[in-house]
Amino acid sequence: MSMQIVNLIQGSADWHAHRAKHFNASDAPAMMGCSSYKTRSELVKELATGLGQEVDAATQRRFDDGHRFEALARPLAEEIIGEDLSPCVGTNGKFSASFDGLTFMHDAAFEHKTLNKALREAMAEGCTGEDLPMQYRVQMEQQAMVSGCDRILFMASEWTGDGQLIEERHCWYYPDHELRAQIIAGWEQLEKDVAAYDPTAERPAPAVAAPVESLPAVVVQVNGALTVGGNLDAFGDALRQFIARIPAKPATDQEFADAEAATKALKKAEEALTAAEDGALAQISDVEVMRRTVADLKNLARTTRLATEKLVAAEKEARRTAIVTSAQAQLDQHIQALNQRLGSNWLPRMAGGFGEVIKGKKSLANMEDAVAVALTSAKHEANVLAQRLEANRKHLVQDGTDWIALFADFATVGAKAEEDFQALAALRINQHKQAEAQRLEAERERIRAEEAAKLQAQAAINAAAAAQKEAASAQQEPVSAAPAAETKVQSAQAAPEVAAKAEGETLTLGQINTLLAPIKVDAAGLAELGFEARKVEKSTAKHYAACDLPAMVQAMIAHLQSVLVTA
Secondary structure (H helix, E strand, C coil): CCCEEECCCCCCHHHHHHHHCCEEHHHHHHHCCCCCCCCHHHHHHHHHHCCCCCCCHHHHHHHHHHHHHHHHHHHHHHHHHCCCCEEEEEEECCEEEEEEEECCCCCEEEEEEECCHHHHHHCCCCCCHHHCCHHHHHHHHHHHHHHCCCEEEEEEEEECCCCCEEEEEEEEECCCHHHHHHHHHHHHHHHHHHHCCCHHHCCCCCCCCCCCCCCCCCCEEECCCCCEEECHHHHHHHHHHHHHCCCCCCCCHHHHHHHHHHHHHHHHHHHHHHHHHHHHHHHCCCCHHHHHHHHHHHHHHHHHHHHHHHHHHHHHHHHHHHHHHHHHHHHHHHHHHHHHHHCCCCCCCCCCCHHHHCCCCCCHHHHHHHHHHHHHHHHHHHHHHHHHHHHHHHHCEECCEECHHHCCCHHHHCCCCHHHHHHHHHHHHHHHHHHHHHHHHHHHHHHHHHHHHHHHHHHHHHHHHHHHHHHHHHHHCCCCCHHHHHHHHHHHHHHHHHHHHHHHCEEEHHHHHHHHCCCCCCHHHHHHHCCCCCEECCCCCEEEEHHHHHHHHHHHHHHHHHHHHHC
């Protein structure tokens, strides 16, 4: 989708109405929790209610100076870019951006800010867009996303009232697609938060301790005799009433502020009682009742102060812990849902680092804002990883075959970039195919060897049987006729040669068992039937005369028949 130019004047009523319907680049820093001007919670309220922050006179002057500096700096930017620049407003879907300047082909943009201390520190000689504070990078990344530009000239300048340049610094910003993905995910989460906005649960204004009423001044007077005057009783009553009004269990920023202010007042009460006691003792050496009263009140003030200080510290830590653990629980639930979608627990538990993001934050509201941004970022990271695992898992189904069995470590390797994983998958699949081909070839070779052995054994048996048959026939023919006698003599002479040749053929025990299958016999069994091995090789394989096989079979049949008779 390409950018659509909107003909609006920045700051006009139509411009503000347009901004209310889009996610704007200038609001992106607040959405990401890195704006120095607006919090994320304030942006959620503004988008949900349409009620923006009131612009006071000082802020309006800052805006006016910014627009004036921008107009003065635009010719400098055109000279650097080498093209004319036009200020405009553009949209791309639900995203919008205002541009201080954009080239005709939309390939370069211009963004201007008033030069300040933070930018001076960031924009040293040779700086790049990566050196700029995050709030400016986020805004320009959305501008690049909306416009599709290749680069943005970021300039910060300061001018005199009559338009004379005081100082100017600039650098180039180039699109950061990782940051862009975070921005898109951040807007998606903010849109959900705006839809769920509850005005009745609106956060209070920053907590400021309520005015703490002053306790009565401690007065202790000693006359020349032994009587002690003053207002210790009234002071004691006021102190007890004051302690009763301290929040017993502070839960909000306001109550924390009130409790902390109360501890300071109690500290002053302790000091006042000590001063009164010292003043009284300066007037008289020893007034026991006065000292006991002062000691009791001092102890009450001190004990309450210490207990309140501990309570405030403990409750603050408890709230900090609750904010962090709640965010981690939401992240855990999100990862669990992703694993359910993936069909396996490939996504590990992720630590959101929420404890780090609240460091240095004093108010609960600021902690919650920082954690909300971190949670959105962590969810986005988990989504990216889940999408990568899902795509890589689908890649393993090829030509109707699922190769997941080759990836017992898929939870680890499945998180690789698409190209890296595909290369690994191709390697493992090819290795498996080669191994399987070798296994099948070995199996076929084994079958061929077995068939060859069977054929060899059968040939030996056939040769032995033929030799025996021929020898038997030669012995049974009559010897009456001379020609026949001559033939018989020749046959008789040939028979021993055939028989000798047949007797030279041997069968191994394995070959014999192959022919007898499913019946099996061992060397001891053959020996018991009267058949001994002709030779034994070094491999312990025993060889038997092939011509003995018919006799072996006959001996086995006879043995089986004898068993049948005796049974």
